[in-house]
Amino acid sequence: MHGSSPAPLQSSASQGLKGRLRVPGDKSISHRSLLLGAIAVGETRASGLLEGEDVVNTAKAVQALGAQVKRTDDGVWHVQGVGVSGLMSPKGDLDFGNSGTGVRLALGLMASTPLTARCIGDASLSGRPMGRVTVPLSEIGARFETAEGGRLPLTLHGARHPVPITYKLPVASAQVKSAVLLAGLNTPGRTTVIEPVATRDHTERMLKAFGADISIENKADGRHITITGQRELTAQIIDVPADPSSAAFPIVAALIAPGSDITIENVMLNETRTGLITTLIEMGGDITIENKRLAGGEEVGDLRVRSSKLTGIKVPAGRAPSMIDEYPALAVAASFAQGVTHMAGLDELRVKESDRLAAVEAGLNANGVTTRSGPDWLEVEGGKVQGGGLVATHLDHRIAMSFLVMGLASLKPVRVDDGAMIATSFPNFSGLMNGLGCRIEPLS
Incomplete structure (x- = not known):
């Protein structure tokens, strides 16, 4: 575009x-199918995927990070995953176009792997704040170089030795929650997100479907979502x-x-x-x-x-x-x-x-x-x-x-x-x- x-x-x-x-x-399910498929073991197949530019840009990004992605004539998308620690530095920029979901979730996915990636987007996305995800991902051990105001273009240096964190969301945001949980997949130990106000829970549901070690507890201060890292995910068949x-x-x-x-x-x-x-x-x-x-x-x-x-x-x-x-x-x-x-x-x-x-x-x-x-x-x-x-x-x-x-x-x-x-x-x-x-x- x-x-x-x-x-x-x-x-x-x-x-x-x-x-x-x-x-x-559904756009949320489509992005997550590609992102989790990219780090699962085996081939994830997704039918009914939203084929808008946002999701296609996510597909291109996971391909640049080492996963194999192809769409067959029957409209099914096939993603051959590389395992939770298998992502590689892309050769060129990762262009997320207009998609805040795509870039924020991908930053989480990459943050706990020792790779370097430069993320760009269109004029609209380049005006949107990324600090809400770079702050918790920095606590895990990732480093970021951003444009003024914490915006795109942004270069991520993934953590060589990621550390698990407990992070309480300052604002209700499914994207921030998802970014931290995805970073937790390749982090040793238990990574916990506390959300005072419940937000959309597609990431938790899909992580569970892919076989992640995830637990959810409702406590006085909100929902505690905990992921135990460095467990492999299993490829899935998904009808979006x-x-x-x-x-x-x-x-x-x-x-x-x-x-x-x-x-x-x-x-x-x-x-x-x-x-x-x-x-x-x-x-x-x-x-x-x-x-x-x-x-x-x-x-x-x-x-x-x-x-x-x-x-x-x-x-x-x-x-x-x-x-x-x-x-x-x-x-x-x-x-x-x-x-x-x-x-x-x-x-x-x-x-x-x-x-x-x-x-x-x-x-x-x-x-x-x-x-x-x-x-x-x-x-x-x-x-x-x-x-x-x-x-x-x-x-x-x-x-x-x-x-x-x-x-x-x-x-x-x-x-x-x-x-x-x-x-x-x-x-x-x-x-x-x-x-x-x-x-x-x-x-x-």
């Missing part, structure tokens, strides 16, 4: 969305469920576009990821879960969504970790709800692909929606949405998709200044949505 020219898009009022669709595979963060867009589209009735298949229902579904149901959204089942240690199901009259609510701050990526889509839904929706606990949105909170508020205001906000909260006054605005996406895929959904039910079309970066997480977004009856088209 580096250097790609902007691709502005417009969405217009649509109704009667109908059909079944499967959104791309659909990403609930990507499902957010067709869910909200069907709720706000009159006369809609759609089914989204095989969506991951891990309770650390379903905050948006819970919230939309509380607002009056007609969402039912069908065909609930287990796949690869994760609960999945099909979501049937029908257009609904929504009402504004207070969304509890404690729910933020289970829906942190879905607030832009929720803010759009709130614009069409009767009354005021208040969202709290949003400080993490200030350090996403963009200052996502400011970008959401600016996009809402550009389309005639009244808002109020503070450092970590946003309030949206709902009702009829005028639309007609041009939204600045700031290279943020979720801002682009959220406001394209807004245009499906606003009085005038909504334009976004760039949709090129949507491919990082949701390839063929416009095609899949238009297949349901949406009107999303390029602006000439």
Whole structure:
């Protein structure tokens, strides 16, 4: 995506969305399948992997570190692992594009192995702070040379003699927790992460599936997750469920576009990821879960969504970790709800692909929606949405998709200044949505 020219898009009022669709595979599971497959013994096979740029960049990175990665014509990805201590220094830079998850988890994976790697990313990723992972990884014994402000480009010198640590997360972050746990895999002894607030637990679930020696205890000060290092992992066969963060867009589209009735298949229902579904149901959204089942240690199901009259609510701050990526889509839904929706606990949105909170508020205001906000909260006054605005996406895929959904039910079309970066997480977004009856088209 580096250097790609902007691709502005417009969405217009649509109704009667109908059909079944499967959104791309879960991004969190896709990254972790490749990273753990790279250090397992044997061949890991992953089907349903999200083939967006973020995940493809992770695949290229683990290949550069010594794992063998290939995709066969049936869409299955094969990763031949090198064992927990087998990663090697890459010959060139590791380019993570737009992916904060990819780079932060890879830094953890590499930190306890004596290799040197230089990590780079696009303009958006290069503006994001890496200190939250380099601080604990330095305690384990890794060294880092970074650009000003602890940012990319960043050179990692992995620890020759890694030491186990007990690390209490200063902020709720699944990425930081995962980076420390992955570093613990090649560290002797017991590495412990204490999280005062539970965050998404895909790393723990997948480590367990790969055979890691991992234990989880709930104590007074939070969840204690302990990994005993230097045990080999065993390759796995993984069917990646659909990403609930990507499902957010067709869910909200069907709720706000009159006369809609759609089914989204095989969506991951891990309770650390379903905050948006819970919230939309509380607002009056007609969402039912069908065909609930287990796949690869994760609960999945099909979501049937029908257009609904929504009402504004207070969304509890404690729910933020289970829906942190879905607030832009929720803010759009709130614009069409009767009354005021208040969202709290949003400080993490200030350090996403963009200052996502400011970008959401600016996009809402550009389309005639009244808002109020503070450092970590946003309030949206709902009702009829005028639309007609041009939204600045700031290279943020979720801002682009959220406001394209807004245009499906606003009085005038909504334009976004760039949709090129949507491919990082949701390839063929416009095609899949238009297949349901949406009107999303390029602006000439």
